[in-house]
Amino acid sequence: MVLVHSTTWESGPNGDESVKFFSPFVFAICQQGAESTLKQQLQQPPLPWKLSFSRPGFLTFKYPVRMAPWSEALPQTPWIRTSGHAFGAIEGEEALGMLEQLIAQYRELDWEAVHLWERDCEVPGDRRFEPGESLLAEDLAGKLRERLKEVGDPRHEQVFARGTSSLGGRVLDVIVVSPDRWWIGCHPSMRVEETWPGGVPPLERPVPWISRAYWKAAEAVAWSGLPLQAGDRVVELGSAPGGACQWLLQQGLKVTGVDPAEMDPWLLHQKGFEHWRERSPAMNKERFSKFRWLFCDANVASSYTLETVERIVRHPANHLEGLVLTLKLASWDLAEDWESCRDRVASWGFQRVRCRQLAFNRLEFCLVADQPRPAGASPSDLEEGLSKGDAAMIPANESPRGTLAPRPTRSVSLRTKPAGRPFSPEDAGARDAHGSGGIDAGNEPQ
Numbered sequence: 001m002v003l004v005h006s007t008t009w010e011s012g013p014n015g016d017e018s019v020k021f022f023s024p025f026v027f028a029i030c031q032q033g034a035e036s037t038l039k040q041q042l043q044q045p046p047l048p049w050k051l052s053f054s055r056p057g058f059l060t061f062k063y064p065v066r067m068a069p070w071s072e073a074l075p076q077t078p079w080i081r082t083s084g085h086a087f088g089a090i091e092g093e094e095a096l097g098m099l100e101q102l103i104a105q106y107r108e109l110d111w112e113a114v115h116l117w118e119r120d121c122e123v124p125g126d127r128r129f130e131p132g133e134s135l136l137a138e139d140l141a142g143k144l145r146e147r148l149k150e151v152g153d154p155r156h157e158q159v160f161a162r163g164t165s166s167l168g169g170r171v172l173d174v175i176v177v178s179p180d181r182w183w184i185g186c187h188p189s190m191r192v193e194e195t196w197p198g199g200v201p202p203l204e205r206p207v208p209w210i211s212r213a214y215w216k217a218a219e220a221v222a223w224s225g226l227p228l229q230a231g232d233r234v235v236e237l238g239s240a241p242g243g244a245c246q247w248l249l250q251q252g253l254k255v256t257g258v259d260p261a262e263m264d265p266w267l268l269h270q271k272g273f274e275h276w277r278e279r280s281p282a283m284n285k286e287r288f289s290k291f292r293w294l295f296c297d298a299n300v301a302s303s304y305t306l307e308t309v310e311r312i313v314r315h316p317a318n319h320l321e322g323l324v325l326t327l328k329l330a331s332w333d334l335a336e337d338w339e340s341c342r343d344r345v346a347s348w349g350f351q352r353v354r355c356r357q358l359a360f361n362r363l364e365f366c367l368v369a370d371q372p373r374p375a376g377a378s379p380s381d382l383e384e385g386l387s388k389g390d391a392a393m394i395p396a397n398e399s400p401r402g403t404l405a406p407r408p409t410r411s412v413s414l415r416t417k418p419a420g421r422p423f424s425p426e427d428a429g430a431r432d433a434h435g436s437g438g439i440d441a442g443n444e445p446q
């Protein structure tokens with residue numbers, strides 16, 4: 001077992017030990033396939049990040065100077081699932097030895113929690129792969145907990161392979177890039193998605209199992225904090241077979257699914273559910289006046305989704321307070337259009353419009369729009385409501401529609417489920433061509 005790379009250890013002028021954890025490297029986790037998009041976005045001149053070591057779904061970049069561990073590592077873009085500062089890799093054949101190295105090297109960093117997760121080995125939903133389900137990560141996290149307890153480190157209870165660490169906490173990241181190579185990094189948890197290991201929310205597989213869209217709806221709401229309330233009316237365009245409607249019903253909402261295809265029979269027997277079996281563009285738009293929220297997951301081009309939803313939102317009879325749109329990408333080349341989608345929805349009068357490629361998305365991303373500006377609110381009122389530095393979120397200009405006052409937020413609970421996926425032997429062979437495990441400038445994903 002070898003420590004392959006580490007930042008140069010040194011003390012500050014006053015013996016400040018924390019300086020030794022300053023690093024010029026950052027890591028970014030994304031869906032497999034998003035690497036080129038991300039590289040292009042982060043390396044556009046005059047941006048200072050230069051590509052370094054990378055693997056599918058895992059990228060590192062070098063910054064011109066070393067940065068403090070608990071500073072923000074990278075700007076927000078929809079394609080980064082999670083990110084942080086990167087210290088280097090621990091490589092070995094034997095997990096216990098690698099854990100010893102981890103503890104010896106990083107115990108003195110003032111972290112409060114550990115996120116330990118495995119890099120995605122597939123696109124979510126392909127070959128039964130789902131992010132966050134890793135028996136290997138669960139097992140390693142258990143062993144790390146035990147070892148920390150044995151050495152008397154009170155932080156042993158804060159080691160997560162799944163789950164949610166504290167908001168505002170300092171997190172040590174252990175990224176299992178392959179079983180014999182772990183990358184070590186850290187990040188401050190300033191947003192809810194940064195409290196989930198690898199940026200993957202801990203979601204259960206529901207019973208009955210209807211579709212993956214159950215997770216997409218749950219993650220969209222957990223990430224965005226959309227203030228859904230029991231009893232609210234929600235409509236989903238593109239609702240069949242009905243995983244998202246199932247999740248919305250479980251939150252106590254009254255749900256209408258719009259889809260020419262059949263809904264799962266389980267849904268048809270649920271109180272609070274109705275099915276409009278038709279195509280959304282052909283419908284009379286006044287029929288949407290009773291809804292507070294609109295979800296859309298129709299498998300059509302994003303321009304078609306936006307056209308359909310715009311007609312509904314702009315109709316004077318309707319007063320939608322929030323949208324959750326799944327915008328499909330026919331190819332990764334279209335990913336750069338995300339900003340024009342965001343701007344278009346903002347022009348309809350929503351105060352906040354945010355975009356993220358959810359962990360449970362496939363070749364698509366999620367756009368959430370909410371909080372129409374209360375009548376008479378000034379631009380400075382708006383600014384206060386926005387989290388600064390969130391590049392994936394903008395305020396709208398003038399609201400062209402009637403608005404409703406924001407209601408109190410209800411948090412949506414996320415429960416963990418037992419890990420389900422055994423670690424793949426394919427991963428064991430996923431070593432890089434250089435065999436160094438270090439931060440290799442210019443090394444492209446394979």
Ligand SMILES: C[S@@+](CC[C@H](N)C(=O)[O-])C[C@H]1O[C@@H](n2cnc3c(N)ncnc32)[C@H](O)[C@@H]1O
Nearest residue numbers: 211213238239241242243244279280297298299
């Ligand atoms: C990805 S599936 C939706 C999954 C669904 N949200 C769930 O929770 O299971 C896409 C659906 O969009 C529907 N669809 C496509 N065009 C539509 C339209 N114009 N209006 C309504 N539904 C449409 C298709 O029939 C298909 O069932």
